[in-house]
Amino acid sequence: MATGHDGPTGDWFGNSEQISRLPGKVFAATCLAATLFGIVMVAGLLVYVTKDAIRPLTANPGWFLVFFLTLVVPSTALLAYFGRRRDGEATVALTALGIPFFGLLLGSGVLMLFIDVIGIFEWLAFVAATIVAVGVILGHRRVRGRTSFLEELLVGVVALVGLGPVTYQFISTFPTLPQAWLIYLFTFGLGGAAIAGLLVARRRNDRRAGLTAFTALFVTVTAGVFIDPSTGITPPVWVILFTFAAIPTALYAEGVVRRRQGSLPVGLFFPFVVVAGMLVGAVLVDLLGFAGPQAWLDIQFLTSANSRFPEEAGIYPALIGSILMMVVVAISSFPIGVGAALYLEEYAPSSGPLSVVVKFIEINIANLAGVPSVVYGLLGLALFVNWLDFASGIVVVGGMTVGLLILPIIIISAQEAIRAVPGSLRQASYGMGATRWQTIRRVVLPEALPGILTGSILAFGRAIGETAPLLMIGAAASVFRAPNGFFDIFSAMPRQIYTWVGQPSQEFQYGVMAAGVVTLVTVMISMNAAAILIRNKYERRS
Amino acid sequence: MSNENMTTPDPNTESGSRVESQTSPRPGSEVVDSDELNRPKTSETVVSSRDLDVFYGDTQALQGIDIEIPKKQVTAMIGPSGCGKSTFLRCINRMNDLIDSCRIEGELKFEAKNVYDSDVDPVALRRRIGMVFQSPNPFPKTIYENVAYGLKIQGKTENMDQKVEDALKSAALWDEVKDRLDESGLDLSGGQQQRLCIARAIAVDPEVILMDEPASALDPVATSQVEDLISDLAEEYTVVIVTHNMQQAARISDKTAVFLTGGELVEFDDTQKVFENPESQRVEDYITGKFG
Numbered sequence: 051m052a053t054g055h056d057g058p059t060g061d062w063f064g065n066s067e068q069i070s071r072l073p074g075k076v077f078a079a080t081c082l083a084a085t086l087f088g089i090v091m092v093a094g095l096l097v098y099v100t101k102d103a104i105r106p107l108t109a110n111p112g113w114f115l116v117f118f119l120t121l122v123v124p125s126t127a128l129l130a131y132f133g134r135r136r137d138g139e140a141t142v143a144l145t146a147l148g149i150p151f152f153g154l155l156l157g158s159g160v161l162m163l164f165i166d167v168i169g170i171f172e173w174l175a176f177v178a179a180t181i182v183a184v185g186v187i188l189g190h191r192r193v194r195g196r197t198s199f200l201e202e203l204l205v206g207v208v209a210l211v212g213l214g215p216v217t218y219q220f221i222s223t224f225p226t227l228p229q230a231w232l233i234y235l236f237t238f239g240l241g242g243a244a245i246a247g248l249l250v251a252r253r254r255n256d257r258r259a260g261l262t263a264f265t266a267l268f269v270t271v272t273a274g275v276f277i278d279p280s281t282g283i284t285p286p287v288w289v290i291l292f293t294f295a296a297i298p299t300a301l302y303a304e305g306v307v308r309r310r311q312g313s314l315p316v317g318l319f320f321p322f323v324v325v326a327g328m329l330v331g332a333v334l335v336d337l338l339g340f341a342g343p344q345a346w347l348d349i350q351f352l353t354s355a356n357s358r359f360p361e362e363a364g365i366y367p368a369l370i371g372s373i374l375m376m377v378v379v380a381i382s383s384f385p386i387g388v389g390a391a392l393y394l395e396e397y398a399p400s401s402g403p404l405s406v407v408v409k410f411i412e413i414n415i416a417n418l419a420g421v422p423s424v425v426y427g428l429l430g431l432a433l434f435v436n437w438l439d440f441a442s443g444i445v446v447v448g449g450m451t452v453g454l455l456i457l458p459i460i461i462i463s464a465q466e467a468i469r470a471v472p473g474s475l476r477q478a479s480y481g482m483g484a485t486r487w488q489t490i491r492r493v494v495l496p497e498a499l500p501g502i503l504t505g506s507i508l509a510f511g512r513a514i515g516e517t518a519p520l521l522m523i524g525a526a527a528s529v530f531r532a533p534n535g536f537f538d539i540f541s542a543m544p545r546q547i548y549t550w551v552g553q554p555s556q557e558f559q560y561g562v563m564a565a566g567v568v569t570l571v572t573v574m575i576s577m578n579a580a581a582i583l584i585r586n587k588y589e590r591r592s
Numbered sequence: 593m594s595n596e597n598m599t600t601p602d603p604n605t606e607s608g609s610r611v612e613s614q615t616s617p618r619p620g621s622e623v624v625d626s627d628e629l630n631r632p633k634t635s636e637t638v639v640s641s642r643d644l645d646v647f648y649g650d651t652q653a654l655q656g657i658d659i660e661i662p663k664k665q666v667t668a669m670i671g672p673s674g675c676g677k678s679t680f681l682r683c684i685n686r687m688n689d690l691i692d693s694c695r696i697e698g699e700l701k702f703e704a705k706n707v708y709d710s711d712v713d714p715v716a717l718r719r720r721i722g723m724v725f726q727s728p729n730p731f732p733k734t735i736y737e738n739v740a741y742g743l744k745i746q747g748k749t750e751n752m753d754q755k756v757e758d759a760l761k762s763a764a765l766w767d768e769v770k771d772r773l774d775e776s777g778l779d780l781s782g783g784q785q786q787r788l789c790i791a792r793a794i795a796v797d798p799e800v801i802l803m804d805e806p807a808s809a810l811d812p813v814a815t816s817q818v819e820d821l822i823s824d825l826a827e828e829y830t831v832v833i834v835t836h837n838m839q840q841a842a843r844i845s846d847k848t849a850v851f852l853t854g855g856e857l858v859e860f861d862d863t864q865k866v867f868e869n870p871e872s873q874r875v876e877d878y879i880t881g882k883f884g
């Protein structure tokens with residue numbers, strides 16, 4: 051059978067190269083070249099901008115040497131060692147470093163919101179309203195046995211929209227109010243410690259462990275409040291950063307220790323090595339008198355407002371403006387986008403006269419995703435400013451305009467994610483006697499959520515860099531104080547960068563602008579990293 | 593859906609049905625050999641159809657199906673690929689409603705009520721008629737959550753742990769999974785997944801369980817486990833099972849319906865009769881492997 055062909059039987063295994071691989075090899079090589087070209091171009095640009103922002107050449111070579119010896123050498127060596135052990139210790143080490151890092155970033159963002167935008171008593175009223183809502187739902191559950199999702203939603207909305215402002219009015223009539231640090235401690239610190247305690251109790255199936263974790267965390271966060279404020283660690287700074295950075299890190303460490311049972315997870319010490327290296331380096335550099343680089347991108351740049359003098363110029367108001375704008379973008383585009391995608395995929399008829407309309411809408415959404423952002427700017431101007439009579443250049447108008455811009459992208463990516471949910475799961479759910487709504491909520495949405503989140507966060511990454519719509523709706527060229535609410539005028543990072551590029555002085559055009567670009571790109575990359583983490587976390591589950 | 597046959601007499605009066613007059617066991621009548629299956633034969637009919645036509649768009653998938661499926665027995669459906677077995681199964685719990693192009697004419701009664709009447713809620717119907725699919729399709733949730741799914745959506749949340757345990761025991765899966773209830777249902781082997789799907793279907797205590805080739809993706813060991821299970825299930829539930837495996841149909845079923853290409857129900861009778869002495873030559877050819 052095998053030798054039915056009358057060719058020579060000796061080289062049937064192809065050593066005379068009758069089967070050509072050439073086109074495939076050429077294709078693979080071309081693809082590789084294209085990929086490398088793309089990566090090198092983008093990386094080159096980033097390196098160039100970062101060089102302008104940091105100005106490494108202004109530093110004393112000794113400075114680099116010190117940090118190389120104290121920070122780079124030990125941590126790389128340790129990582130290499132972990133990597134060679136091949137027992138996942140390197141992943142543990144990097145995660146243990148990454149979680150507090152991202153926690154600090156997120157915590158700083160929240161902190162900025164509390165310093166500039168959200169009043170502490172508004173926050174108290176909001177928390178009080180939430181507690182009342184949760185209490186109502188739990189009480190109802192106890193009486194009636196269960197609550198429907200709609201009831202929960204209704205209670206939540208009433209609590210936030212109705213009860214929140216009323217409580218705020220009510221609170222503001224009190225003669226004495228708790229001090230700010232108490233409010234931070236009991237909202238963030240207590241809440242974070244309680245969630246961590248519950249998680250530990252559940253993961254270990256041990257109430258005592260949960261209680262211990264809760265007590266330890268809460269005592270630590272309370273103790274930290276009494277740190278001398280002149281060190282810069284004021285109670286809100288401490289409580290919020292502890293909640294967002296330390297508690298997740300502690301939870302992660304607890305998980306690793308529990309999984310390892312017995313053997314010590316040395317990877318957890320990696321962040322200490324890194325931090326110690328930085329501290330030792332800083333002290334040595336100070337003692338030896340080595341000057342660091344005169345970077346444009348430094349703490350001063352991140353914390354001060356724009357100025358006429360490049361040395362004093364900063365991005366803080368624009369950073370806050372961008373964060374606030376992103377809040378509006380997320381609120382205005384995410385629910386609508388996911389809702390539209392759900393309708394189109396799960397509810398819209400796929401046959402009959404109405405299906406033609408649905409097809410038409412779908413095609414148009416795809417087209418809208420390609421409409422230039424300037425046009426969206428015009429649309430925002432016409433819709434929100436001229437027609438709905440909002441003031442021009444305020445946060446909500448900017449946020450809603452950019453929200454409109456990414457809405458088609460969110461719809462399309464959410465549709466993809468929903469479509470990727472296997473039909474057999476829907477069948478299983480309907481076959482059990484589930485309604486369409488139950489099927490969507492319990493099967494389709496949980497399954498599609500990682501995909502929806504990934505797509506949406508990538509879209510948010512695009513949104514934060516949009517400049518043209520902001521120009522159209524009249525966002526300020528540069529503002530000197532952060533917006534103190536959603537109806538205040540604002541500037542965003544890309545808009546601010548655009549302003550700096552237009553300045554006559556070279557220092558603005560190259561130095562300050564580069565620092566702004568690096569800040570913007572860092573924020574954007576953090577968002578994308580978060581998207582990837584979320585996706586990986588959910589994908590591993592199923 | 594069409595209700596044009598609404599005026600047909602109640603099937604309990606048993607008049608005018610083509611097939612049933614010769615096959616349906618009546619109270620007191622001698623039931624053809626069932627001693628090896630050893631289970632009480634009742635003549636009560638749970639699901640019956642009269643003149644059921646099903647169309648996908650313009651093509652007709654089923655033609656004038658008349659059948660009476662007896663309560664608490666196993667009814668097997670066999671026939672060549674594409675003859676409409678799955679289609680008929682999906683008609684019973686109205687899963688066909690989910691297919692836009694599908695159109696149904698005629699009458700299909702569940703407990704004396706035409707399920708295609710406009711006042712029948714398909715969701716309520718499916719809560720009484722469970723379904724197990726050809727390939728195992730557990731939800732990407734924990735084993736516990738999989739079994740509890742139906743209980744949760746139907747609001748039967750009391751004694752949930754007990755009901756989950758009972759369902760897993762009935763599905764002969766409890767011993768294998770009792771220590772790992774909070775692991776994902778997808779981590780189970782294929783045979784375990786299929787038994788999980790069966791547990792999920794019986795947890796809500798339906799009256800009828802429809803199984804579309806439940807063992808086709810399983811190895812011989814898992815297949816025989818599922819077969820044993822089906823025989824046990826018939827003590828409490830009415831089971832309708834589609835299979836391509838003649839021996840399987842012969843082993844586990846009390847009654848067998850043979851569909852042939854074109855969507856006709858050619859023969860419906862006691863399993864032994866169908867396999868040993870079929871009425872129709874085409875059925876005999878099919879069973880002996882001469883075609884199909």
Ligand SMILES: Nc1ncnc2c1ncn2[C@@H]1O[C@H](COP(=O)(O)OP(=O)(O)OP(=O)(O)O)[C@@H](O)[C@H]1O
Nearest residue numbers: 648653671672673674675676677678679680691693
């Ligand atoms: N969703 C659908 N849309 C259009 N036609 C369909 C659909 N489902 C089934 N059909 C057609 O209906 C006929 C019967 O299909 P059905 O799936 O009921 O066959 P079956 O007997 O279950 O076959 P098998 O043994 O291969 O599963 C086939 O001709 C098939 O092409």
Ligand SMILES: [Mg+2]
Nearest residue numbers: 677678679804
């Ligand atoms: Mg089939």
